[in-house]
Each structure stands twice: as C-alpha cells, then as structure tokens.
Amino acid sequence: MLKNKEEKFPSELRFALISGDWVVIATGRARKPDSFKQEQRIIETIPKKDCFFCNIETQLPPILISRKGKMEEYPYDYEKKIKIPKDWTIIVVPNKYPAFSRYSEGLDIRKRGLHSYMNAYGVAEVVITRHHTKQISQFKLEEIKELLDVYQDRYVELMKEPHINYISVFHNHGKEAGASISHPHSQIIAAPVIDPKVKRSLSGAKDYFDHNKKCGHCEMNESDRKSKERLVFENEEFLVVCPFASKTAFEMSITPKQHLPYFERITDDQKRHLAEAFFVAMRKLDKGLADPPYNFYLQTAPCDGRNHDYYHWHWIISPKTGTWAGFEMSTGIEISTIEPEKAAEYIKKQTI
Ligand SMILES: [Zn+2]
Ligand SMILES: [Zn+2]
Incomplete structure (x- = not known):
C-alpha cells in the first residue's frame, strides 16, 4: 500500500x-x-587503412554511388568493374555476408520432418557514408537529406525485385547496438516475408x-x-x-x-x-x-x-x-x- x-x-x-x-x-x-x-565509452576504431568501407574496392561492385546527392545507379553484376570516383559521399553495395540472398532461387517451402523451411531469398544492401568516424549526429543537414534520398531511392528500386513484400531500413550505432563495423553505415533488407x-x-x-x-x-x-x-x-x-x-x-x-x-x-x-x-x-x-x-x-x-x-x-x-x-x-x-x-x-x- x-x-x-x-x-x-x-x-x-x-x-x-x-x-x-x-x-x-x-x-x-x-x-x-x-x-x-x-x-567515456571505449570506441574501438580500427585504422582507416584496415577499414573495409574506407577501402571500398574490397567490397562487391556498387549498386549506387552518390556524390553530394548526384546519384548514379548500377545493375547487380558481381563481375563488373566499376570505377569509383574519388569524391563519392555515399555508396551502396550488396552485403558481402547477407542473411538474405538474391541468388537463392525459388520460394518453395520444403519439409524437414516436422519443420518447414525455404531458401532465404531476399536482397541485403549496405549504405556506406564516406567519413570513417563521422556519425549521423555530426552530419550537416544536407548530409542527412542525402542519406534519406539514398534510402528512398533504394527502397523504390528494391520494390521492383520479384517476391519482395517488405523492406527494412535500419542503422546501428555502437557495438552494444550491434554495429560490427564501426565505420558508419546503414542496412537495407528486402524480404519476401513480413x-x-x-x-x-x-x-x-x-x-x-x-x-x-x-x-x-x-x-x-x-x-x-x-x-x-x-x-x-x-x-x-x-x-x-x-x-x-x-x-x-x-x-x-x-x-x-x-x-x-x-x-x-x-x-x-x-x-x-x-x-x-x-x-x-x-x-x-x-x-x-x-x-x-x-x-x-x-x-x-x-x-x-x-x-x-x-x-x-x-x-x-x-x-x-x-x-x-x-x-x-x-x-x-x-x-x-x-x-x-x-x-x-x-x-x-x-x-x-
Ligand atoms: Zn572506414
Ligand atoms: Zn495517420
């Protein structure tokens, strides 16, 4: 009481x-x-020379390159060599380690004993902003606007992919929130299931x-x-x-x-x-x-x-x-x- x-x-x-x-x-x-x-959170930042995203050539070929809002899009082609301009500000690449894969054909549900399963078909992309340590909270207004432009643009493109019913856009900041790479980046996952x-x-x-x-x-x-x-x-x-x-x-x-x-x-x-x-x-x-x-x-x-x-x-x-x-x-x-x-x-x- x-x-x-x-x-x-x-x-x-x-x-x-x-x-x-x-x-x-x-x-x-x-x-x-x-x-x-x-x-005083201890932020582990690896040096730029070892960063996957600063060394953008180590990633799969880009799907989108933005230079201060001027966007160029490229079709999915993992073999294609795309020359990356020095002044890029945002790059979207296919996720190298995707939970959902664009190349797992078919959505047929199969059985394993009691259980049902199907291939995790979908598209997973990473939206990388240029600066190695600059967080969204340090972005200028027009840099946030550019990021929103990219989110919308990729959303609209991914809607056109077959079997896509839901698109998730998210950003993790800090190890505790699940960001495995400290270089600021967002993710987009397009999936057949809701x-x-x-x-x-x-x-x-x-x-x-x-x-x-x-x-x-x-x-x-x-x-x-x-x-x-x-x-x-x-x-x-x-x-x-x-x-x-x-x-x-x-x-x-x-x-x-x-x-x-x-x-x-x-x-x-x-x-x-x-x-x-x-x-x-x-x-x-x-x-x-x-x-x-x-x-x-x-x-x-x-x-x-x-x-x-x-x-x-x-x-x-x-x-x-x-x-x-x-x-x-x-x-x-x-x-x-x-x-x-x-x-x-x-x-x-x-x-x-
Ligand atoms: Zn970096
Ligand atoms: Zn309403």
Whole structure:
C-alpha cells in the first residue's frame, strides 16, 4: 500500500495503442536523466587503412554511388568493374555476408520432418557514408537529406525485385547496438516475408482504424501536440516524440503530421523537413546521453501490393541503455527506467 497519494507507485504498465504491447516504466524509483550519460565509452576504431568501407574496392561492385546527392545507379553484376570516383559521399553495395540472398532461387517451402523451411531469398544492401568516424549526429543537414534520398531511392528500386513484400531500413550505432563495423553505415533488407513484429503493428493499426474510423498515429500526434509533455521537436511536417509507451529509455519517434502510409512516396520538401527532424533528434540525443549506442529503423506499410492506407509510417530511434536479461527475453517487455515525459523534457532542453 502506498502511504499517501502523492507517492508514486514504483512502476507503471503502459499500453502501446497500436502494437498492443505492454511496457514497464519505472516511475517511483526512476533514474535521473543525466545518469544515462555514457561514461567515456571505449570506441574501438580500427585504422582507416584496415577499414573495409574506407577501402571500398574490397567490397562487391556498387549498386549506387552518390556524390553530394548526384546519384548514379548500377545493375547487380558481381563481375563488373566499376570505377569509383574519388569524391563519392555515399555508396551502396550488396552485403558481402547477407542473411538474405538474391541468388537463392525459388520460394518453395520444403519439409524437414516436422519443420518447414525455404531458401532465404531476399536482397541485403549496405549504405556506406564516406567519413570513417563521422556519425549521423555530426552530419550537416544536407548530409542527412542525402542519406534519406539514398534510402528512398533504394527502397523504390528494391520494390521492383520479384517476391519482395517488405523492406527494412535500419542503422546501428555502437557495438552494444550491434554495429560490427564501426565505420558508419546503414542496412537495407528486402524480404519476401513480413516479420511478426511488423505484422502485429499492421494489424493493430488496421484494427484501430476500423474500430475508430481514424488513424491511431494521427490521434497520438494530435494529443502529443496538445499536451506537449512528450514532444521533443516539431516543424511544419514532422513531430519528434518520446512515445507514451516507449519500449526503451529515451526512445523517440519521428512521425509525419500528415497521414502517410508509404515512406517511398515522400516528397522532396517532406524529406527536407524529415532531415531537420533527424538532425535535431540525433544531435540532442548525442549531447544528452554523450554518444549513446542506438538503432534507428523505419516502420512503413509493406510493398506487397495490398492496400495499407490505414498505416502511418514513422521512424523509431531506440538508444541502447539497458541489457536484455531473462525477463525481457521471456516476455519481450523491457523495463524502462525513465518516464518518457522526463526523457522528452531532458532531450528537449539540450542545446545544439
Ligand atoms: Zn572506414
Ligand atoms: Zn495517420
């Protein structure tokens, strides 16, 4: 029993409106925001001469070369020699060690005893930015815009590949967040199957839409704009918010204000605004938590040819501040040790 009403309960179970997930937010014994700051993280950077991405010739032939936004595309051909210009700023190459392979023909499901399996057909690409150590939080606005141009361009191209139903775009920063090579890079994976997490978020969004005749994300946008307590940044087109049911401490979402289901249809003007939202979010996060490891990823409607007009695309930035142990692994519920409202207040006040 609580002694008085003012005393906060040790934690809250919060319900995520769209995915239907529950998260645990420690409220009573929550940590102070600046206690999440990284303590002199040891960043292992190998010298440039040994870096796979600085020595871009060691990679498979590029699919796309960007020189400050001037893009050139090349068809998949592993034998072809492509002369790489010295002034490249972003290069996309096929992943040398792909989990999904473009050359595993056929999608026929086979049986092995009780179990079913098929070849992991798909396309896996790596988006490499030029500078060996320059992280997204150090990018200029136009460099982020260029990266978004490349994401969109590859997305549109990969949609044309056969059997592709879902395209995942993500970026890992720091060893703790799964970046095995420290040179900044993002990944794009195009797959024939839609993973259960996306499926849940899709069916949650559809159920909400069918039931309320409104989009849940549009409704959350509205409420976050009004209350302002979880709002980190806003421009004409986008909101940066620490979601009510954040899965991790300091999680942020970047959501278009307009109801937009398909990321690949983003206009140039919207991309400029999205670049600004990323710019502010990444810089403030970097400053507030002193270069934390993180993942960011896109959540958008599948490209399976069906109608997903009920969906509302967005990006999630998820800093890695805790380690998943038994409880998290067995339930999928992470115990977040800061209230999203406090996280938003702290991130917002960082000067950049
Ligand atoms: Zn490098
Ligand atoms: Zn919407």
